[in-house]
Amino acid sequence: MPINRQIKEKEVQLIGAQGEKLGVLDIEKALELAEEQNLDLVLVAPNSKPVVCKLMNYGKYKFEQAKKEKESRKNQKAVELKEIRVTPNIGEHDFLFKSKNARAFLESGNKVKFTVRFRGRELNNVKAGEQVLNKFIESLSDISVVEKKPFLEGKNMFIILSKKI
DSSP states (O other): OOOOOGGSSSSSEOOOTTSSSEEEHHHHHHHHHHHHHHHHEEEEETTSSSSSEEOHHHHHHHHHHHHHHHHHHHHHOOOEEEEEEEEOOOOOHHHHHHHHHHHHHHHHEEEEEEEEEEGGGGGOOOOHHHHHHHHHHTTTTTTTEEEEEEEEEEEEEEEEEEEOO
16 A cells, blocks of 8 residues: 555545545645644555545554454464274274264364275275265264265275364
């Protein structure tokens, strides 16, 4: 945003510090007004004819903008992707344990990626891995939705679950 002497136009539409319109003025007259009031002349609409400038304390304005941006970043929560790895021949107790962990991750607002890793000849029986993933989908269906269906990529098959809204 150009300020004060950086503005190269000859005439400007001037807006006062409280938002009142001061009319179309010569750039030198506008700069004089800004200096008298100890404010900056800031170009706010460069595409209009004549360009629109406002009298304001530019340093204070930048500080307020930075403060607002910092506040908005603080209120955002980054969603993490938690991964749970299993094998196609997972035991019942292991399944319940992993399912309980996944439920905790989902309730805390994270996404969960279930990965079935196939080793050796297990790759010949991909259906078993898909059944395990479908069992996880079914057991967590009350609090989650499937974001990505079972998908085989190399020796891994995975799904992604996210919390129901």
